[in-house]
Structures are given as structure tokens and as C-alpha cells.
Amino acid sequence: MDKIDVIGVIDEFYPSMSKGHKAIANYIKEYYDTAVFMTAAKIGEEIGVSESTVVRFASSLGYDGFPDFQSCLASWVKNRMNNVQKIGAKYGNSSQSQIIDSVLKGDIERINDTLTELDPNAFEAAIDALLQAKKVYITGIRACAPLAEFLAFYLNMIRDDVVCLTTTSVSETFEQMLRIDNNDAFVGISFPRYSMRTLKAMEFASDRNAKVISITDSIHSPMCMYSSINLFSRSDMVSVVDSLVAPLSVINALVVAFCLKAPEEVKENLNKLEDAWANYQVYLNDEINFINDEPMVDYSLTKDKGNKQE
Numbered sequence: 558m559d560k561i562d563v564i565g566v567i568d569e570f571y572p573s574m575s576k577g578h579k580a581i582a583n584y585i586k587e588y589y590d591t592a593v594f595m596t597a598a599k600i601g602e603e604i605g606v607s608e609s610t611v612v613r614f615a616s617s618l619g620y621d622g623f624p625d626f627q628s629c630l631a632s633w634v635k636n637r638m639n640n641v642q643k644i645g646a647k648y649g650n651s652s653q654s655q656i657i658d659s660v661l662k663g664d665i666e667r668i669n670d671t672l673t674e675l676d677p678n679a680f681e682a683a684i685d686a687l688l689q690a691k692k693v694y695i696t697g698i699r700a701c702a703p704l705a706e707f708l709a710f711y712l713n714m715i716r717d718d719v720v721c722l723t724t725t726s727v728s729e730t731f732e733q734m735l736r737i738d739n740n741d742a743f744v745g746i747s748f749p750r751y752s753m754r755t756l757k758a759m760e761f762a763s764d765r766n767a768k769v770i771s772i773t774d775s776i777h778s779p780m781c782m783y784s785s786i787n788l789f790s791r792s793d794m795v796s797v798v799d800s801l802v803a804p805l806s807v808i809n810a811l812v813v814a815f816c817l818k819a820p821e822e823v824k825e826n827l828n829k830l831e832d833a834w835a836n837y838q839v840y841l842n843d844e845i846n847f848i849n850d851e852p853m854v855d856y857s858l859t860k861d862k863g864n865k866q867e
Contacts, residue, residue, distance in 0.1 A: 563626070563633045564589070566618050574617075577606050581614045585630070590749040593631045594756065594779040597623045603777070634750070664802040667791035671803040674789050682786045684814050686768040690742035692718040694734050694762065697746035698754050704746050704772070704804055711812045716822065722758065730758045739766035746772045746804070747780050748792040759783040772804055 560566060567582045574582060584604050585592045592600060597611040615626035687693055693712060697705030702723075709721035724730045737743065743762035747755040756779055762769050763783040771784035774792050781787050788811075790803040 560619060561629050561632050563630045570618055577610050578614045578617065580604050580606065581611055588777045589630065589634055590751065591777045591779055593627065593634050594751060594753075599782075660800075664800060667800060667803040668806055671790040671807065674791075675807065676787070676789070679786050679788055680810070680814070683770050683788060683811060684818055686742045686770060686786060687712070687716075687744075687811070687815055688819055690768065691740040692720065692737070693742045693744065694720050694722060694737060694767075695744045695746070696722040696730065696755055696758050698752035700801065701746045701748060701752070701755070701804075704801060704808060705744075707805065708744065708746075708808045708811070712815070715812070715816060716819075724754070730754060731761060734758065734761065737762055737765045737767050741765075742768045742770060744770045744772065745780055745784065747778070748774050748801070748804070751779055756780060756783070772807060 564586055567586060571579065571582055581600065581604060584600065595603075596608075597615075598608040601608045601611045612623045615623045618626065620626040620629065693716070695705045695709045695712075697703075705721055709719050713719040720733065722730055722733050724733065734743070741762075743759065745755045745759040745762075751773075759769055759771065759780060760783045763785075768786070769784040770786045770788065771778070771780040772788045772790065773780040775789055776787070788807055790807045792801055792804055
């Protein structure tokens with residue numbers, strides 16, 4: 558059997574495995590997208606076996622030690638199923654109306670699960686950390702980038718010193734957060750497939766003693782290795798687009814709770830923003846206002862220009 562087919566190899570050897578090796582096999586089969594980032598020691602810690610047992614498990618399957626096993630597991634995860642196969646498997650026989658029904662009900666289910674699993678104490682701790690931080694750093698890569706930008710956009714409106722890290726490399730990430738320290742907070746957002754860049758940024762923030770907050774899917778997420786506050790929300794990758802409705806709801810709740818916990822500071826910042834908008838006509842000709850249910854577009858700037866030309 559091809560050793561890249563890690564789960565197939567595990568299934569082949571499973572009947573003859575010891576109890577400890579079966580526990581490792583079950584963990585990897587269920588949490589392969591997390592295990593691929595974990596050391597042998599960390600996997601052993603999660604299951605309750607020794608690091609040497611995990612190493613022997615990899616060797617017993619025919620791999621040249623744990624690094625070889627982990628490398629093959631990474632290749633298997635990467636090639637497991639492409640997005641077209643996923644969407645075909647889930648929605649191939651569905652009508653258009655059935656698809657929207659299935660997708661929306663799935664999102665509702667994920668929000669309900671998040672309500673059940675989210676720790677209120679962790680949520681409170683996250684709000685306090687964001688309030689007390691001198692500076693807040695936020696990062697999310699690939700599909701999580703819009704979530705990071707959304708959180709940064711609204712936090713920037715209601716508090717000072719918010720930085721959304723926008724990079725294409727780990728080195729650039731470190732450059733942007735070079736001065737992070739124990740007075741700051743760091744928010745890392747990542748869901749399967751987890752981002753190594755986000756993980757390394759969180760490790761750097763943790764090493765600098767910043768308050769690290771993770772927004773991720775479960776306690777098994779590698780993001781939890783470096784965060785002291787974990788906000789869990791459900792996310793699935795079953796189609797061309799990732800379902801990030803539940804994480805977005807959690808972020809919405811963070812912003813609302815922040816506003817309610819520091820109303821005077823928020824009010825002061827919003828008043829400054831409104832003054833800037835008014836003084837510099839930021840929204841002139843950029844929004845449609847409704848008066849008596851009829852859209853009214855402000856053409857004053859256009860008219861002024863026209864009069865000057867006459």
C-alpha cells in the first residue's frame with residue numbers, strides 16, 4: 558500500500574494494534590487536520606500515552622520514524638479531497654432550492670452549536686483583554702482574512718491602536734509585530750486547514766507575553782497551543798466556500814460587548830469619527846439616503862462643479 562495513504566495504512570494495521578496504538582490511530586483518524594501540526598509528544602499528551610509510544614506507533618506502520626509519518630500525513634491531508642469533489646459529494650443530487658435550504662440550515666446549526674460550546678468566561682476574558690491592551694494585533698490568513706479585517710475595522714472605530722496584519726510571509730508578520738509586548742493583545746483567527754503563518758505569529762506573541770486570543774474551531778486546534786483565551790465556533794469546509802457564519806457571529810458579539818463595557822470611550826471615538834466625516838464630506842456622493850421611502854442621492858457636489866463650469 559502507498560505509504561502516503563496514511564489512513565489506509567492505519568486501517569490495514571488496526572486489527573493487530575495494541576490498545577495504546579489503537580488510541581493513537583483513532584485520534585489521528587478523527588483529528589488528522591490537527592495532528593499534522595503536532596509533535597509526537599503533543600499527540601501523546603492529548604491521548605495520555607508517552608512520546609515514545611507515538612514514535613513506535615509510526616514505526617510499526619512502516620514509516621522511518623515519526624517525521625516521515627507526519628510528512629506523509631501532511632501529503633494525505635493536502636490531497637484528501639479537492640473542493641469540486643466535496644461540493645459534488647454533498648450537493649450533487651440537490652435542486653437549487655434544496656441547496657439554499659441545506660446551506661442556511663447548516664449555518665443555523667453551526668451557530669446553535671457555537672452557542673452551546675462557547676465558554677462565557679473566555680468571552681469575558683477576551684473583552685477585558687481587548688479593553689486593557691495598549692495595542693491590539695489581529696491576523697487571519699486566506700479564508701479567515703475577511704474575518705480579521707472585519708474585526709479590525711470595527712475595533713479601530715471604537716478604540717485606538719488596532720493593527721490588522723496583512724502579509725504574505727512569516728518574516729513580514731514578525732516585522733509588523735516586532736514591538737509587541739506584555740501590554741498588548743493578539744487575536745489569531747484560524748480554522749481547518751489551519752494556517753502555519755497564524756500559528757507562528759501567535760507563538761511569537763506568546764513568547765513576548767502578550768495576551769493571546771484564538772478564534773478557532775475546537776480545543777484540538779493547534780492555535781490553542783499559544784493562546785490563553787480560546788473562543789470556539791464551528792466552521793465546516795464542505796464546499797467551494799468555507800462556512801464562517803458562526804465565527805463572524807462571535808466577532809459581532811465581541812464588538813457589541815466591547816461597546817457596552819466601555820460606552821464613554823466608544824462614544825468619544827465615534828463622535829470624533831462623525832466630526833471627521835462631516836468636516837471632510839467623506840460620505841458625499843457615496844451613499845443613498847431614503848426619505849419618505851424614496852431614494853435621494855446627494856448631487857450637490859456635482860451641481861456645484863457644473864455651476865463653476867458655466
